[in-house]
Amino acid sequence: MQEVCPEEPCDSPSFHVTSTSATPVDAVHFGVPDTLDESLSSDVYHNKISTWDARLFKHREFHDKEFFAVKKSLKIDRDDLDYFLEPNPSSIPSWKVECIKRFCSRESVRSLGPTDDPTARAWVDARAFRRRSVDGNIGMFRSSELQEVLTETRFGESAYTDTYRQLIHVTHLNERYIRALAKTVWYHQAGALRDAIFKHVDREASLRVYIPYSGFKVFQFECHLPYPALRKRGSSTARNALPDIRSRKSWSDLSFLHLSTDSPDEDGDYIICELHSSFFLSGWDESKWAAYGFTNADLDDEEDGEEDEATLDDEEGKEGDYDVYETDGTLEDHLASDGKEGVVPQEHPVWDPRLYFLQVTDLRLRTVRKEWTYLVLKVSKSVKDQNDDLTYPFSGKPFSGTAKAEMSLARLTKTMNFLNELRQDFLVTIGTCERFVAPNGDHTYFHDREEQVSSSSLRSISGSIEYSVKCLRDLERRLASLEESCQSSKKIIELCMGIQHHKESVLLNQEQNALSRQQIALSRVANELSKEANALTRESNSIAAENRRVAAANNLNAALMVNMNQFITPVVVVVGYFSIEEEIFGFRKTSSSFLISVAVLFVVLYIINLSIFLLRHQLKPKGIFASILTGQLDQLILDRREHGTSTLSLEDGSKVRSDEERRAGV
Numbered sequence: 001m002q003e004v005c006p007e008e009p010c011d012s013p014s015f016h017v018t019s020t021s022a023t024p025v026d027a028v029h030f031g032v033p034d035t036l037d038e039s040l041s042s043d044v045y046h047n048k049i050s051t052w053d054a055r056l057f058k059h060r061e062f063h064d065k066e067f068f069a070v071k072k073s074l075k076i077d078r079d080d081l082d083y084f085l086e087p088n089p090s091s092i093p094s095w096k097v098e099c100i101k102r103f104c105s106r107e108s109v110r111s112l113g114p115t116d117d118p119t120a121r122a123w124v125d126a127r128a129f130r131r132r133s134v135d136g137n138i139g140m141f142r143s144s145e146l147q148e149v150l151t152e153t154r155f156g157e158s159a160y161t162d163t164y165r166q167l168i169h170v171t172h173l174n175e176r177y178i179r180a181l182a183k184t185v186w187y188h189q190a191g192a193l194r195d196a197i198f199k200h201v202d203r204e205a206s207l208r209v210y211i212p213y214s215g216f217k218v219f220q221f222e223c224h225l226p227y228p229a230l231r232k233r234g235s236s237t238a239r240n241a242l243p244d245i246r247s248r249k250s251w252s253d254l255s256f257l258h259l260s261t262d263s264p265d266e267d268g269d270y271i272i273c274e275l276h277s278s279f280f281l282s283g284w285d286e287s288k289w290a291a292y293g294f295t296n297a298d299l300d301d302e303e304d305g306e307e308d309e310a311t312l313d314d315e316e317g318k319e320g321d322y323d324v325y326e327t328d329g330t331l332e333d334h335l336a337s338d339g340k341e342g343v344v345p346q347e348h349p350v351w352d353p354r355l356y357f358l359q360v361t362d363l364r365l366r367t368v369r370k371e372w373t374y375l376v377l378k379v380s381k382s383v384k385d386q387n388d389d390l391t392y393p394f395s396g397k398p399f400s401g402t403a404k405a406e407m408s409l410a411r412l413t414k415t416m417n418f419l420n421e422l423r424q425d426f427l428v429t430i431g432t433c434e435r436f437v438a439p440n441g442d443h444t445y446f447h448d449r450e451e452q453v454s455s456s457s458l459r460s461i462s463g464s465i466e467y468s469v470k471c472l473r474d475l476e477r478r479l480a481s482l483e484e485s486c487q488s489s490k491k492i493i494e495l496c497m498g499i500q501h502h503k504e505s506v507l508l509n510q511e512q513n514a515l516s517r518q519q520i521a522l523s524r525v526a527n528e529l530s531k532e533a534n535a536l537t538r539e540s541n542s543i544a545a546e547n548r549r550v551a552a553a554n555n556l557n558a559a560l561m562v563n564m565n566q567f568i569t570p571v572v573v574v575v576g577y578f579s580i581e582e583e584i585f586g587f588r589k590t591s592s593s594f595l596i597s598v599a600v601l602f603v604v605l606y607i608i609n610l611s612i613f614l615l616r617h618q619l620k621p622k623g624i625f626a627s628i629l630t631g632q633l634d635q636l637i638l639d640r641r642e643h644g645t646s647t648l649s650l651e652d653g654s655k656v657r658s659d660e661e662r663r664a665g666v
Contacts, residue, residue: 060285067190068183081175084182085194096198103201104175122146122177123334125167127349143176150184165351166290169334173200173294181292189290192220192282199224200278200294205432207361209442221357222280225429227368228422229273230259230375256414257382272375277364279335281357289353293335293360336360354446358461365433365468369475372426376475379422383415383482387489405497412493416486423479430476433469566609570601 070076071083081104085097120140126149127138141149150168170177178197185193192210199206203226210220228251251272259270276296283289336350336359350356436442443462574597578589587593 123169147180169293189282196280207436
């Protein structure tokens with residue numbers, strides 16, 4: 001930021017606006033300071049001035065022009081709203097412009113009428129003090145009517161005014177009202193109006209005083225306060241609240257809080273409406289200023305929805321009578337009254353801008369304080385009851401298991417998230433207000449006014465503002481204590497869940513130990529059975545060894561018998577032949593022929609046995625005849641046994657398949 005430069009002692013130097021189009025356009029002189037374009041249209045302000053500039057006390061000659069006069073003179077072919085939001089387009093995107101355009105697009109979709117609003121939602125109090133007489137225009141207007149009313153001459157030589165003030169209050173701001181305000185705003189108010197609309201639709205919090213850093217001095221006061229409103233679902237405030245750009249779905253369902261009602265017959269379904277109250281005041285000097293106010297919900301909330309609808313239907317038929325505050329026949333100032341208390345009659349206007357700003361700020365802070373008080377106390381009662389129910393281990397109630405504890409923990413976690421989100425928003429609002437009332441805050445701009453005003457009204461208003469800020473801080477401490485109590489309850493539940501998990505783990509370990517003991521017993525039985533099986537195996541092995549020894553002896557005896565047969569059979573045959581008296585073969589029966597016959601028969605028998613042995617091992621005969629031919633009768637018996645075994649196995653397999661097929665059919 002550049003250093004402060006002393007101003008020239010001139011109240012109305014001229015400034016220049018250069019065309020941004022391709023065709024060069026001569027500079028246009030509007031009789032407004034050179035620094036006004038840089039200071040106000042770009043929203044560059046300096047708010048660290050501790051004293052009120054003395055030049056703002058003067059009745060300075062008004063030389064400003066309407067904001068759209070620049071567009072007309074330069075013949076800029078752009079949409080009016082686009083030009084108002086961004087007079088000098090930049091390559092860097094602007095969140096402020098994007099936010100307002102998104103809001104306008106959403107509101108245009110929700111509009112009821114194609115060309116104009118069905119009801120008048122803009123209240124205007126435009127009065128001038130001409131030659132010691134007060135006259136002006138007061139009433140409710142639609143968007144098209146608002147533009148016609150605000151285009152009347154208010155400031156300057158043609159108005160012949162010494163003092164002029166203009167109050168505008170719009171309920172449920174939409175694109176039509178934004179366009180009407182943009183087309184009628186003055187150049188020194190354009191930046192402030194643009195900034196106020198953005199902070200209203202984006203729910204910004206701000207309570208400050210702005211004065212240009214250098215150049216021509218004008219002033220701007222702003223009070224933007226977002227606040228939540230706890231209402232029953234279906235109430236007029238819940239119906240009238242417009243959907244915010246940063247709407248929170250978590251606040252639309254508060255069933256986890258179990259908010260109770262006074263009457264058991266009434267439904268306890270509550271929601272939180274995100275409301276926002278915007279107010280700013282911009283002045284040429286202390287005698288010429290304008291104030292704007294925006295709200296996204298009606299300040300006077302009726303409890304009976306049917307009464308609201310009937311009242312709305314009656315007021316729609318009256319031209320310019322919708323939403324006019326009236327108490328005991330006294331019409332109230334919409335900006336400085338809420339329809340219930342703090343009544344500021346219209347017939348007694350406040351001409352001092354600083355006194356009026358403090359009155360409106362005090363009213364808005366009291367409204368915010370009441371809404372937060374109701375919300376915090378209502379939620380505090382519910383959270384305390386909830387925490388008392390959740391601390392069952394210390395209230396003598398038995399622990400009913402982890403399922404209920406997990407449900408309680410989930411509910412408590414949701415409550416803690418809700419309280420944290422609520423407290424974070426609350427801290428932003430409180431920080432904004434505390435900076436204003438701080439020893440070096442912007443409230444120091446009004447100290448010199450307390451010395452000038454002999455009455456104690458301004459001092460009492462300042463005290464009321466400080467009291468509201470202190471009450472808000474006390475409510476924030478209560479929210480902090482609720483968060484701490486929820487943290488304690490959460491630790492208790494987690495401790496109980498840990499104890500329960502420990503108990504369950506102990507029981508599980510005991511069951512596992514019992515199963516382990518059973519497994520050990522079964523293992524012992526299995527070992528005993530294994531020992532017996534081993535003994536039987538050893539016994540069977542010894543029997544098998546004995547059988548092998550017997551078989552070996554039998555084989556030896558058989559071999560001896562075969563050998564004896566091979567030696568004895570030839571001798572027996574030859575002896576039997578020689579014992580026959582008749583001669584069958586043609587040789588004589590002598591001792592030498594006897595020996596030769598025995599030897600030949602022995603050789604022949606040996607050759608026959610050897611041939612049969614070789615034939616059995618070299619050939620594999622198939623069939624009964626081949627086995628008989630080759631003398632393999634033992635092999636025939638083995639083949640018959642194997643055939644019978646395979647036949648049995650095939651029959652068993654066919655039976656198994658037939659059983660499976662029957663089961664599949666069933």
